[in-house]
Amino acid sequence: MWLIFKKEILELLRDRKTLFFMIALPLAVFPLIFGGMAYFGYQAVQESQTKTLQYAVSGAKYAPSLMEALKEVESLELIELDADLTDKEQVSQIIDNEEVDFVLQIPENYGNDVLSAGQITLKLVLNDSQLNSVRSRITDITDEIESTNQRNAFASLDVSEAIQEAMLNPIVIEKVNLADSREQAGAQFGGFIPYFMFILCLQGAMIPAADIGAGEKERGTLETLLLSPIERHKIVLAKFMTISTAGVTTAMITVLSMAIWTVVISIYTQASFIVEFLSAIDWLDFILVFLMLVPVVATFSSLLLALSIYARSFKEAQSYMTPLIFVTFIPVIITLMPGIELKGVWAWIPLTNVALAIKELVKGTMDYVQLIGIFGSSVILAGALLGFCVYWFKQEKVLFR
Amino acid sequence: MIEIKQLAKKFKVENPKKLSEQDKKDPRLKGRFFHSVKDVSLRCEQGQVLGLLGPNGAGKTTTLRMLSTALQPDAGSITLGDVDVIKDPVTARKKIGFLSGSTGLYGRLTGRENIAYFGRLNGMNESMITARLNEIADQLDMHSFLDRRSENFSTGMKQKTSIARAVIHSPEVVILDEPTTGLDIMAAKTVIDFIKDLKQKGVPVIFSTHHLDEVTELCDHITVIDHGTTTFDGVLSDFVALAPDNLHEAFMKTLHTENMDQR
Numbered sequence: 001m002w003l004i005f006k007k008e009i010l011e012l013l014r015d016r017k018t019l020f021f022m023i024a025l026p027l028a029v030f031p032l033i034f035g036g037m038a039y040f041g042y043q044a045v046q047e048s049q050t051k052t053l054q055y056a057v058s059g060a061k062y063a064p065s066l067m068e069a070l071k072e073v074e075s076l077e078l079i080e081l082d083a084d085l086t087d088k089e090q091v092s093q094i095i096d097n098e099e100v101d102f103v104l105q106i107p108e109n110y111g112n113d114v115l116s117a118g119q120i121t122l123k124l125v126l127n128d129s130q131l132n133s134v135r136s137r138i139t140d141i142t143d144e145i146e147s148t149n150q151r152n153a154f155a156s157l158d159v160s161e162a163i164q165e166a167m168l169n170p171i172v173i174e175k176v177n178l179a180d181s182r183e184q185a186g187a188q189f190g191g192f193i194p195y196f197m198f199i200l201c202l203q204g205a206m207i208p209a210a211d212i213g214a215g216e217k218e219r220g221t222l223e224t225l226l227l228s229p230i231e232r233h234k235i236v237l238a239k240f241m242t243i244s245t246a247g248v249t250t251a252m253i254t255v256l257s258m259a260i261w262t263v264v265i266s267i268y269t270q271a272s273f274i275v276e277f278l279s280a281i282d283w284l285d286f287i288l289v290f291l292m293l294v295p296v297v298a299t300f301s302s303l304l305l306a307l308s309i310y311a312r313s314f315k316e317a318q319s320y321m322t323p324l325i326f327v328t329f330i331p332v333i334i335t336l337m338p339g340i341e342l343k344g345v346w347a348w349i350p351l352t353n354v355a356l357a358i359k360e361l362v363k364g365t366m367d368y369v370q371l372i373g374i375f376g377s378s379v380i381l382a383g384a385l386l387g388f389c390v391y392w393f394k395q396e397k398v399l400f401r
Numbered sequence: 402m403i404e405i406k407q408l409a410k411k412f413k414v415e416n417p418k419k420l421s422e423q424d425k426k427d428p429r430l431k432g433r434f435f436h437s438v439k440d441v442s443l444r445c446e447q448g449q450v451l452g453l454l455g456p457n458g459a460g461k462t463t464t465l466r467m468l469s470t471a472l473q474p475d476a477g478s479i480t481l482g483d484v485d486v487i488k489d490p491v492t493a494r495k496k497i498g499f500l501s502g503s504t505g506l507y508g509r510l511t512g513r514e515n516i517a518y519f520g521r522l523n524g525m526n527e528s529m530i531t532a533r534l535n536e537i538a539d540q541l542d543m544h545s546f547l548d549r550r551s552e553n554f555s556t557g558m559k560q561k562t563s564i565a566r567a568v569i570h571s572p573e574v575v576i577l578d579e580p581t582t583g584l585d586i587m588a589a590k591t592v593i594d595f596i597k598d599l600k601q602k603g604v605p606v607i608f609s610t611h612h613l614d615e616v617t618e619l620c621d622h623i624t625v626i627d628h629g630t631t632t633f634d635g636v637l638s639d640f641v642a643l644a645p646d647n648l649h650e651a652f653m654k655t656l657h658t659e660n661m662d663q664r
Contacts, residue, residue, distance in 0.1 A: 003518070003521050003522060004522075007507075007510075007518050010509075010510070010514075011507060011509045011510065014509040014510075015509060219505035219506075219507075219508070220501070220503045220504050220505030221504075221505045221506065221507055223471055223501050223503070223504065224499075224501070224504055224505075224519070224563075224566070224567075225522075226471055227469050227470060227471060227494055227497070227499050228494060228519060228522040228523065229491050229492070229494040229495045229522070229523060229524070230522055231491060396472055396473065397412075397413065400466075400471075400472070
């Protein structure tokens with residue numbers, strides 16, 4: 001059995017395609033993709049938020065103080081237009097023709113005395129599909145004027161500052177969270193960890209599985225292997241171990257790569273909570289997370305091997321395996337839904353229970369006794385599937401399709 | 402010595418609608434089952450070369466696959482020396498060297514690694530493998546490409562490597578399914594010489610072929626299979642005597658006459 005396992009691993013290590021998916025992709029390509037996305041996304045947002053916007057105003061004469069404030073903003077440029085800026089159609093045409101980025105309509109009742117002017121509605125007409133933060137740029141100015149106007153109004157009514165505060169915010173909710181930072185972060189991000197791990201294990205195992213089952217059938221080497229004096233179950237075990245090793249290795253490399261890059265990014269962006277969160281998880285829980293992955297990988301490997309043995313060619317095997325990714329999504333997506341906890345029926349659904357257990361481990365709230373049951377049932381499922389693989393591998397109708 | 406008696410094997414036809422018109426007319430198709438081999442018997446003694454002949458689809462490859470333990474027969478017996486091949490396939494595999502017609506190599510391994518791997522699977526240690534591999538490489542003229550990855554091999558190189566892999570463990574019987582198909586003249590000669598050498602060493606060889614000149618050059622015994630049954634089983638001289646001036650005619654005479662119009 002070990003002879004076959006060693007040969008399979010040697011072959012995998014000499015396969016550029018497998019090496020790319022197992023090592024290069026997680027080590028370099030993922031960080032490049034995510035880093036690139038973050039960089040270009042940040043650049044795009046920065047550019048759009050600092051871009052100088054051109055605007056036109058109707059009713060400027062009603063709000064001289066507001067106009068003064070607007071003119072002081074460097075990233076806003078007032079444009080004078082010969083058009084009726086109160087007319088809906090004309091304004092719409094101006095915006096569509098990109099003559100200005102937005103039009104501000106100031107009503108006649110605009111005034112700084114709240115008590116006489118009442119509530120004022122400023123209309124901001126724009127095409128809001130751009131990331132220009134127009135509203136927030138205007139709000140920054142009006143908030144200040146609004147605050148001053150409020151204070152002046154309260155002062156004229158002879159209302160103390162404490163009463164003013166109470167009138168503006170009659171009820172204040174103060175949250176006293178007893179969950180520590182690990183539990184909070186775990187509840188938010190813990191569900192994503194099994195999601196990534198499961199998909200990565202499956203992804204990493206897929207190409208080797210297609211290669212050492214259907215690929216071997218296609219190349220004509222399987223028949224020769226079947227004629228060696230090695231019992232069929234040992235051949236299956238060797239292939240199963242190869243696929244599992246590939247799956248776990250890919251997952252480990254990817255997680256390690258992501259962890260390193262996350263820490264690096266968090267240091268540079270001063271997001272210290274990530275480092276604090278990671279360092280709050282103790283080693284036992286880290287080990288248990290990986291231990292829980294063992295039956296998951298075994299389940300995936302058995303399923304992939306069964307499909308691969310059945311397929312006539314590498315391509316056919318891949319077409320059978322792709323839907324498995326979607327099948328895997330469902331039980332893991334469930335764990336991301338609010339209110340789903342490791343209780344009742346959820347504790348007995350394969351993959352979902354492991355995903356929920358990993359989430360609890362990350363949060364630091366796992367009941368370790370329950371973990372034994374989940375691990376045991378997952379091992380039984382993986383064992384049954386492996387048994388099916390051995391049975392499958394002895395069927396002539398499968399081997400010689 | 403290897404002997405098979407009244408061997409039979411049928412396959413379930415998964416989708417009868419997909420069968421060709423010729424297959425639908427084949428008398429071996431009964432309901433949802435195709436009786437690929439119905440009644441085949443043969444015997445190959447020590448030092449004999451047995452030529453297995455038959456038209457395409459006659460059941461030669463299925464017979465050889467049953468002989469090599471790849472397929473389990475539905476009926477009949479296979480005996481290799483004192484081993485019941487059907488009851489104890491693992492023991493039988495150690496004694497058989499099989500080259501199938503659709504054989505392949507592990508492309509990412511070198512020729513040497515391919516051959517040595519099967520030596521190890523057959524329980525040989527490293528020194529035994531090295532010695533035997535050098536011996537076979539000399540015979541098959543393989544030294545020039547033995548340490549190259551087999552994905553870049555020519556057809557001849559692949560076939561020589563496959564033969565070397567099949568006999569690395571010095572099997573008691575060698576079964577070769579069309580070993581010279583697709584080879585150039587030089588490579589085919591090397592393979593024929595190798596079979597002659599096995600014969601000299603007393604190793605029984607069963608090989609299927611469509612080349613009748615190879616039959617006269619190598620074989621002591623001829624077995625013809627047609628429509629899954631043995632239609633001729635005898636020594637080379639008896640086969641030649643069927644039509645002394647024309648081996649092709651001799652071969653045609655051994656086939657089922659009622660099926661001739663289908664060919």
